[in-house]
Amino acid sequence: MTLSSSISRTGTGERVIRVGHSPDPDDAFMFYGLASGKVKLEGIVIEHLLEDIQSLNVRAQRGELEVTAISAHAYAHVADRYWIMATGASMGEGYGPVLISKHYRSLDDLRGKRIATPGPLTTASLLFKMFTEDIFHEDVPFDEIMDLVEQGEYDGGVIIHEGQITYKALGFNKVVDFGELWKSRYGLPLPLGLDVVRKDLGEHLARRLSQGLKESIHYGYTHQEEAIPYALEYGRGIGRDLGERFVKMYVSELTVDMGDAGRRALELLYRLAGEKDLIPHVPEITLY
DSSP, rough: OOOOGOOBTTSSEEEEEEEEOOOHHHHHHHHHHHHTTSSTHHHHHHHHEEOOOOHHHHHHHTTTSSSSEEEEHHHHHHHHTTTEOOSSSEESSOOEEEEEEESOOSSTTTTTTTEEOOOTTTTHHHHHHHOOSOEEEEEEEGGGHHHHHHHSSSEEEEEOOHHHHHTTTTTEEEEEEEEHHHHHHHOOEEEEEEEEEEEOOOOHHHHHHHHHHHHHHHHHTTTHHHHHHHHHTOOOSSSSSHHHHHHHHHHSSHOOOOOHHHHHHHHHHHHHHHHOSSSSSSSOOOBO
8 A cells, every 4th residue: 555545535525634743731732722713724524643752653663643743863764755844843952952960970970870761763862862972871761761860771862842830840960952052063853753745645635734733833833822722632731831931942933934044954864863873864955
């Protein structure tokens, strides 16, 4: 069966597009317009599939979903099947995944120690391998990392999602914020997550879907009294103030359209990873 033959239609002939995204406040905010039906695409029915980002990365390797959020790292493994949408990217602007520890404070302190990382295709794990040496790591579910470090199972962990703004209050030390490190070295935003569209849909439909997501993000920003409470339903243990702060960290102007800065940041990420043989090849960047 070809990929295109797996695209289904409703009884009334509408095309069914499966969209995968994470059950996190920032993704929920981005997709609120579409999920609520306030933003519609004529002739298209959107089916939302919510899974953690590593699971979506794996699905993308199999080309299962027409549109999906993935880690920026994962795109190097699926560029033969997907195009990158110009909209929907999560980029750290001086912040990003954080390497935390209970007892250690520097990368030198962690040499020879064990670190928990949030999945082999996540951008956080890629950054850890790019910018550290002689530190052992194992991949575990992202939402277990802080507990495992707290329990002493690991000497540190790389945290993503809400953990980036709650770790200090929970008594963890920041060893390095990879977003801070990236900006200080390269002066660019740090690409962390992308939305991608499967190539077999064709360029016209790919652009329609990208425009639909852009309209959904715009709807969220212009109707925050609706979109923020909806997004916070997906917040794990954070209140409104922290939740709104997290949403606006990762749904920014670069999310609406990554533009030239976003493209250059992606090209740099893949070039640096390629130089260290951490990705199978350096993908060409085409935005839709």
